[in-house]
Amino acid sequence: MERIETDILIAGGGIAGLTAAAAFASAGLRAACVDPVPPVTERDAAGSDLRSTAFLMPSVRLLERAGLWEALAAEAAPLRVMRIADAGGPEPVIRETADFEAGEVGEPVFGYNLPNWLLRREMVARLEDLEGAELRAGLRLTDVTPRTREIIARLSDGRQVRAALLVAADGRDSFVRETLGIGARRWSYGQKALVFTVAHELPHEGVSTEIHRSGGPFTLVPLPDHGGRPHSAVVWMETGPRAAALAAMAEPEFTEALNRRACGVLGRLELASPRMLWPIIAQVAERLDGPRTALVAEAAHVIPPIGAQGLNMSLRDIASLIDLAVEARAADADIGTPELLARYHRARHGDILARIAGVDLLNRASMAGLPALRDARRAGLRLLFGLPPLRRAAMGLGLGAGGDRGAGRPRAAQ
Structure with a gap:
């Protein structure tokens, strides 16, 4: 039986999973991404996903670190004003x-805003050219077995993957999360x-x-x-x-x-x-860490599409995890220890809960139908905008300002 050896196994090949694979490999770690969906081809790309994704600047910097931004910049629409x-x-x-x-x-x-079908196409192309990265499309995980020094995953074609760390980016109904018994709270x-x-x-x-x-x-x-x-x-x-x-x-x-x-x-x-x-819907996992496993993206959290927070929260997960893994590898340490994964959970879970609460409040306010509630929403907007320190603080939080503001700035889209 063929066994695939890698440092990082990523379950799920959506935008978050493909970004993670490119970013980990660009940082010098071997990364294998497994996704049940076939890659987008040139012929069917434009009809495959009609959504677009707004990447806030911290996320754009992660795309640059992953070697993805150069191929995307020409098609990116800048967002100058919210x-x-x-x-x-x-x-x-x-x-x-x-x-x-x-x-x-x-x-x-x-x-910048980009169409999802273009993102997936260019990310797949990047993985094909990137040493240490591979995409196994059309396959899914059927079993996960954590061990002391590794995690073993079985694929739907019968092959096994052995990795130091499993990254679950396999969506809101995550097979990995459910297999490891990590609970999640969901509301509609x-x-x-x-x-x-x-x-x-x-x-x-x-x-x-x-x-x-x-x-x-x-x-x-x-x-x-x-x-x-x-x-x-x-x-x-x-x-x-x-x-x-x-x-x-x-x-x-x-x-x-x-x-x-x-x-x-x-x-x-x-x-x-x-x-x-x-x-x-909204959803949040009880924990972001399990045995040799980190939950990211919709396996960890789902929020309504307000304020461009959804995927940008996901990419903050990935950036945080990469920083911890690179730090551990530089010290010749294990990248999948319980201590490292607990640090990841602490670094991200509080921020996720705060952002979910904020988006929940905004969404419920936006749903208001009664005139008095609409008027209260209008007064709140006027107050937020009218106080410059409060306005700047809200914008900084929305951007996810903090840990990566010193990263290199990509060229503006033409």
């Missing part, structure tokens, strides 16, 4: 706006998100706009121009029945509802892609 707008009056009209500008926290931009908001792309009349000028009315936020995130027209990605959160009704509407009817909800901020919007529907 605009929060309240439209909670009787009519869908903006009545309060707060612009959070990256320059206030010492950055030229907050980050009764919401779904419609995800799609629009073309619009007015240029977005690098402004990401989050409009609050009721049911959940409606967010327009800049994308690169296409066909000579400005484009944005949309995440439209609504109550489950309303979201399902919107997804089922004929395109002309949906376009009218879309433009009414967008309050005219970018002029007339036109649907530029099919619509996808996603359930909105």
Whole structure:
């Protein structure tokens, strides 16, 4: 029986798992990523995932460390301003706006937005060229056996993998987490998100706009121009029945509802892609560490898509774990000890809980339907924006400012 030997075994080949594999290998550690989904090909890439991902600057710096940024930069749309707008009056009209500008926290931009299908394609290409990295696509883990000095995993094709450390990036229903008996608390908001792309009349000028009315936020995130027209990605959160009704509407009817909800901020919007529907939940694992195992990304936490926190929290997990592993390897120490993994848990779990609580509060406020609650939300936005120290602190927390601000800054997207 063939046995694969590696330093790091990564379960799950989504954006987080592929980034982890590239980053670990770029840091000099052998990394094998196992994913049940076949790689995205050039032919089917554009239809494979209609979502996009906003990478805040700490995450962009991790992409640079992983040798990924150079291939992505040309297609990245810069996010210069995060605009929060309240439209909670009787009519869908903006009545309060707060612009959070990256320059206030010492950055030229907050980050960059990229389509998910492009990310996966370029990440797979990077792993193919990177010594010490490999992607085993179309395979899943069927068994995990931790030992004192290693962890043994069996794959769906019968092969075994022996590694010093298993990184679980295998999603919200993580096989690794459940196999190791690590509990997770999950709750629902009764919401779904419609995800799609629009073309619009007015240029977005690098402004990401989050409009609050009721049911959940409606967010327009800049994308690169296409066909000579400005484009944005949309995440439209609504109550489950309303979201399902919107997804089922004929395109002309949906376009009218879309433009009414967008309050005219970018002029007339036109649907530029099919619509996808996603359930909105929150979830957090009881612990991020197990025997020879670290949980990252959605195996560790899931939050509503507000404030670009989801994947950026995941990449903070990975950056923290890589730093600990590189430190241990430099000291010729074991990278999978209980002590090292407990340090990882302590480094990340408190931050995760705080961010989940913050996003939970924002989401519940954005769902408000009663006029008095809408007015309270508007007053809170005005207070936050009107106090510069509070505003800058909120932006710094949103960026995840702290541990990696000294990392090299990537070139701006052209």
